[in-house]
Amino acid sequence: MASRLCSLNATCSTRSSLRNPALSFEANPPPKSGCDGGLPLRGINEAEHLPGFQSPRAEAARGPLDPVDAEELWRELAGEGAPDSPAAAARAIAEAWKLSPSPADVGAVAPSDKLILVGPGAVVAAIEAFAAGTDLDWAEQVAVIATPPGHRHLAAAGAALLNATKATRLFSADGVPAELSGRVVLSDDADAADRAAAEPFQK
Numbered sequence: 001m002a003s004r005l006c007s008l009n010a011t012c013s014t015r016s017s018l019r020n021p022a023l024s025f026e027a028n029p030p031p032k033s034g035c036d037g038g039l040p041l042r043g044i045n046e047a048e049h050l051p052g053f054q055s056p057r058a059e060a061a062r063g064p065l066d067p068v069d070a071e072e073l074w075r076e077l078a079g080e081g082a083p084d085s086p087a088a089a090a091r092a093i094a095e096a097w098k099l100s101p102s103p104a105d106v107g108a109v110a111p112s113d114k115l116i117l118v119g120p121g122a123v124v125a126a127i128e129a130f131a132a133g134t135d136l137d138w139a140e141q142v143a144v145i146a147t148p149p150g151h152r153h154l155a156a157a158g159a160a161l162l163n164a165t166k167a168t169r170l171f172s173a174d175g176v177p178a179e180l181s182g183r184v185v186l187s188d189d190a191d192a193a194d195r196a197a198a199e200p201f202q203k
Helices: 002-019 056-060 067-080 086-096 120-132 149-161 192-201
Strands: 115-118 142-145 169-171 183-186
Touching (some): 086 149, 115 120, 120 142, 142 192, 149 169, 183 192
Parallel strands (some): 115 142
């Protein structure tokens, strides 16, 4: 019985990862299952709050993935291809959070510019601008005001997508420092609280 539970968990873990490649199952492992002396299959998975995540223990109750279905799913995902640019990868992350980034105009960005980004659309547009620019430093030039989890995840991913050496400077609406400075780039999809927090910095 224990070996069968291990097999079910492995099968369903793979299915969850294939269904939503923008999410890393390895980065959000579930609690140990009954096959290794940990928790039984019953219970709540800590990662279930993530968008698109399917609990492997809930899936296990329905049995392993049919080989024909598995091949069909694999071909479907393989045909989509990987994102071909940082901006495309950012849009894939946004889609995983069920976000539809609004268009935003970042304008020309020079190495001396400081930007305050508000809204997923502003973040995606800035990622695209920084990827196309030269001598730009995301970690030094950009600050993001983002409170909703999806908005924060997208903003934090910007540093990784642009190979920044430091993390994104990220602030929630109630934690924006008064000394923050820069040109505000606001998109229509910005959270209301984030929009209000950016108002003192708009010129």
